[in-house]
Each structure stands twice: as C-alpha cells, then as structure tokens.
Amino acid sequence: MTTTTPQTPDPGGAEQAPPAPARPTRVIHTEATTEIPVHLLFRDDPDPVSVQLRPAVVGRRQGTGEQPRLRRPVPARARPVPHVDPDLVERPARVMPAAVGVLAGAAGAAGCAATSWWAGTMPPAVAAALGLPAAGAAPGPALWAAYAGAGALGLFGVGGLARGRTGRAWVLGMFGRYRGTVRRTGLMWVNPLLLRRRVDVRLRHWRSEPMPAADGSGVALRVVVLVVWRVRDTARAVLAVEDHETYLRVCVEAALARVPVEMPGAAKPAVDAAADALTRLVAADATPVGLEVFSVRPVRVEYAPEVADVMHRRRIAALDAQHRASVLTSVVDSVEDTVTRLTMRGLVALDDHERKVLVKDLTVAFCAGRAETGH
Structure with a gap:
C-alpha cells in the first residue's frame, strides 16, 4: 500500500518552491573540461590589430576522436656564415696622374742641381753652359737641408710612378689599415709610402689534384675537379684570409666530403646534379671572402687505390x-x-x-x- 505524505504549508500561507534541478553529471569521467569566457570568443575591438598567421602543422591521433592539435613549425637551421669584418669592403683608392710624379721628380732634380751650384760643387763647364756665375757657399745646415729636401722631393715623385695592367689590381695599405684598391690601367702616381699587394682579378681556371670523395654507396673515390672562379672583392680576398687560393681548395675538399660523386658511366642527370651541388656549396663558402665561383665540375673520377x-x-x-x-x-x-x-x-x-x-x-x-x- 502506498502512503502519500501531505505537503506542509509554510507559515505565510504560500507553498514551498520545488527544489532546483541538479547539475547533470559528466558523461566522460576521464576527460577534464575547461571553461572559456564568452567575451574572449566574440571580441568587438574598434581598431583590431592585424596579426600575421604562420602556417602550422596539424596532427591528429587516429581513432581517439580528439580534436586536431596545432604544432609550431620548426625553423630550418641556417648554415653558419664565416665571420668577416662588415667594414672590409673594396673601395677605390686615391691616385694621381703620372704627370704629378714626373713634375715632382723634375723639381727635385732641379733643386739638387741648384743646391750643388750654390755649394760650388757644380763643374765649371756645366755652370758655364748654363750661364750661371761661379758661386761657393760655405757648407752648413741650410745647405744640407736644401739637399735633403730636393732629394726627398725627387725620390717621392719618381718612386710613386706605377703602371697598372689589365686584369691586375693593387690593394693598398698603410700601417696595417686598408686604404683602397687600384684597378686603373696605364701610368699613374701612387703614394710610395703605401704598401702594395698585387692581385689577379681575371677569370681563372684551377684544376685540382686528386681529392678524396665517395659515391652514393659510400665507395671511396679520387676526383679531379675543374673550378672556374675569380676575385670579386680584392679587399676581402687579400685581407680577410691568409691565402684565398688555399681557402678555395679547402672549400672544394669540404664540398666533396658532403656531395656524392658518380662514376663517368652513370646517368647524365646524376652527374649534372652532383656538379650543381658542388658549385652551390663552394660558392656559398667562398662568397664571404670576396671570391666568385662560377662552376665546380669533376673532370676525372676513379676508384681509390685501396678499393x-x-x-x-x-x-x-x-x-x-x-x-x-x-x-x-x-x-x-x-x-x-x-x-x-x-x-x-x-x-x-x-x-x-x-x-x-x-x-x-x-x-x-x-x-x-x-x-x-x-x-
């Protein structure tokens, strides 16, 4: 028999309100939920700031029903660039026409002749031919100073005369500081106090000696390569490294250690791909020191003596x-x-x-x- 319990009215005469419904329990007990504020989902900014979106890689676990997860892209590692002084860049040096040196030399010679006449050491026949009266000053500091000044002027003028050639350049320096590069041709006057270093800036071909390498299977090879290159920045080629030709040879050896070289009987696309990879690597390593590499191609490939x-x-x-x-x-x-x-x-x-x-x-x-x- 079912017993009905009557409701008890409150003292004010109003019935008691029914209890609030209980919050539904979570169906998935093993998952944690996070509340997201609504104002963050629907923002109405008067002047929104544009944000540049980066591409992301979407990963999703199969068979779990989870939402896709965004992963930050991993940036590619850049190759280290050799450290070179950024201020060390080729710039033209200040030179003067050759007439300046010739005039300075002539003035020095004339000063020495005048000082000799003044001292009375000029032969009488020469003085008579020039129509100069006889003179004979007593030797003293003024006389020796005149000799020194005239001689220094003559040597300074004649010693600065230089001849520039096509395909050659001079790197000038004074007291360990770079003063410029001379690429002019013909006769000119350069300060004789500057240190001159001659550099060949023509297009050059270098055939290497047999260098160690390996093919795609790891078999040891001996490769002779032909490198076409030239000096583009004379300041860096001379001052950034001790010997730019030795540096270029080391760059070629390093590239051969990283790129597999195929035998002559292989397919032509594989041979061309190896040559292009060698050229790209050597050019990237040689550019910071002022060298421009056009091509690096194997011309002879043979097995190493041990194999x-x-x-x-x-x-x-x-x-x-x-x-x-x-x-x-x-x-x-x-x-x-x-x-x-x-x-x-x-x-x-x-x-x-x-x-x-x-x-x-x-x-x-x-x-x-x-x-x-x-x-």
Missing part, C-alpha cells in the same frame, strides 16, 4: 656473369629452334624421354662449339 682492385674484380665478375647469361640464352634459343624444326617438319617422332635426351645432346654440342670459337 680499386676489389672493384676491378667485381666488375670483371659482373661482365663474366653477363656474358655467361647471354651465351646460355643464345644456346637455349638455338636448341629450341632446332627441336621445333625437326618435330614440325615431321623428320623425327620423339616422345618425352627422347626429346629430353636430344635437348641435352644439342645443348652440350652448342656449348662446346661456342667454347672452341670463343664466342
């Missing part, structure tokens, strides 16, 4: 196996053609046993005949 004998025997074995396979194919075709003709024309009637015996005898005969003829 040459093994590879030679392997090559002979491969050729022998190929020859044996071709001979066997030819013999089988000849035997098949002979048996087919005999049976198709009705010359002989053979059962399975007789056919096997005939095939065996013909195979032995054909093989012996080819061995005797050497084919």
